[in-house]
Amino acid sequence: MGTNRTDEILMIQRAQQGDALAFARLHDRYYPVIYRYYYYRAHPGQSPVELTSDLFIRMVDRIGFYKPESDHFLDWLFSLARSILREDLFSRGLRFSRAEEGPAMQTRQPTEPLSSKEVSTAEGLRQALALLTPEERDVLIGKLVERRSSRAVGREIGRSAAAVRMLQYQGLHKLGASTLKGSEE
């Protein structure tokens, strides 16, 4: 683990010096992770593929600002990914909505039930997550799909670890209720 971290830091340092091979390796390592990030968070009309590609373009520009001692590289990439998503929404005229502003990408009414079978695929999960508020969705994706800590997810969305746990509880409660309804039918 420590060696992996050291290897990664060395690779990042090489990339910061402009080494093309190091950039290629970082791209290969993080492309699937970033694609998954956008797959679950992109709004209808946004392309996860384009957003992922834009992220790596941004990474080339900004990698000089990354400091290994202050943050994990993946968390830094996620923060870049989040700002790209936000900018893309602004450019499309959509607001980047928080929980209090209401779900921005709701594609299914909360009363509409989901079956457990539907949630077993990535597409089904994406649709199920559309029932939640953006913050609940971010928390469930961060915690259960990306398997990050409450602290890391909280840092990304600007909430405390306790608030993240509460959002996780709410989100799972809503999803649990929906899937129950769906399976009962």
Place this chain on the structure above:
Amino acid sequence: MSADRDPTRDRDYVHVRDHARDLDDALEALQHGKSLPSEHSSDAAETARLRRMLETAQAILNVPNPEPPSGTMVESKARMMRLLAEKKAADARHKEAVIEDLGMGFRKAHGRGVILTILLIVFSFILASTFVVSALQALPGSWLYPAKLTIQEIHIGLTFDPFLRGEWIARYHQTRLEDLQKAVALDRFPQADAQATMTAMPTLMPVDNNLNRSQ
């Protein structure tokens, strides 16, 4: 019956916070490959709710990762590498432009001019210094001796303090007499000419007379 109600509205904040922590702990255990705990709370309804939430969480954990469409990763990498190459080229151009703007390189005409001027000034300074040092060692009869006399005259002319000026005049007078004697001794200057020069010397130094007058 209470499964569909929003728990944050039904219960007070502390209870929900505690249940949220219980759920998080259970999820932590789940993610580390442990089985679902059978009971989490003394409240049967809450236990059922937590169990359902954990099952949902388990279902989410089991969802396979979405695969990017084929070819997109290669395209994205190619795009990134293109941008990287453009960025490197732009950086190199910028560096070159900075060096060019400094004008110190031989690649630019005025840069060449500046360097040649500096070299010319340095060379002239070395030449002048060598000439002055050589002249100061010259004796009567040498072609450099008039230069030595001129340097002495300039020095006297540039000394504005009358007492210092008088001192320098006396010192140079003495030096000239010694030079004449040395030149004669070395047979570089005819003795008769030396005698004549020594006789004429006081009249050749008008400053001396001025000094005498001011005293």
